[in-house]
Amino acid sequence: MKNIKIAIGIALVVLGFASCKDEKQEKAQKTVENYVIYVDSVKNVAAADLKDNWKSVEAEYDRRSQEAQAALADIKDNAAATEKVNASKIKYEEFRDEMTAQFAPPAPSPKQQLRDALFGAGKIGDDMSFSWVNAQNIHSVYQQFVHTVENNKDRYSREDWDEIKLMYEALDSRKNTVEKEGLSAEDNRKIAGLKVKFAPMYTVNRMGAKSEENKDAKK
Incomplete structure (x- = not known):
């Protein structure tokens, strides 16, 4: 049991x-x-x-x-x-x-990509506002702009150069305002040097880009 x-x-x-x-x-x-x-x-x-x-x-x-x-x-x-x-x-x-x-957000247009390279991502949009540029940072803004153009000058199309000229003139216009807001003499001098460097670089390379486009068009 x-x-x-x-x-x-x-x-x-x-x-x-x-x-x-x-x-x-x-x-x-x-x-x-x-x-x-x-x-x-x-x-x-x-x-x-x-x-x-x-x-x-x-x-x-x-x-x-x-x-x-x-x-x-x-x-x-x-x-x-x-x-x-x-x-x-x-x-x-x-x-x-x-x-x-x-x-994912849509890829920026070629124009916006160029602006981002010249000034930093998202700094310049369709409103073309340069209000973020002031007496303290304007020299570095010019520096980035001119050095970026210099490093990429052989790759720009004629349309790119036209956009670069537009942005350059807008930055110059902002400089006129910033000069009255305490821009130092030293930064002003450095900016003048960058402008001297940019002017012939723009003229020569835009003409070269236009010439290349004319050659391609004939082909």
Whole structure:
């Protein structure tokens, strides 16, 4: 009788262990399925709706991805589950790359790229405002402008040179204002030297760019 009780007790423990094990596997399978469903559901959301919540989408994906990877260890024969997880991972990464490209701001126009190079990114926009140029920084602004032109003079087109001349004249106009706001004699002298350097460089290279365009047109 005693042996029967012991056998029954062992059987109950084994059954309980098996039940726990099955429950753990079932939970792991469900975690994997929820991960797959999440990836598929995100792909069905309109890009406009995703854009405002993209950080939350990414955070939720990372959480579910980590949980799914951990769940694989609790699945005895996990080959099929692993394949599902890997397929969804690839699917999401391709989708993320597509959305990242869509959400990225449009590339600046060639004109804006030139302005950014001459003055710094975002300093001069369509409003052509030079209000940020003052007595303390105007010399460095001229310096960057002239040195950038010097370093790239062989690559500029005639249209680029026309834009450079427009920007140069606008900067000169700002200098007239800045001179009344405490521009030092030393900075004024240094700027004069940069202007002397720029003038012949502009004239010669713009003529060369125009000549090259005329040659290309004849061809």
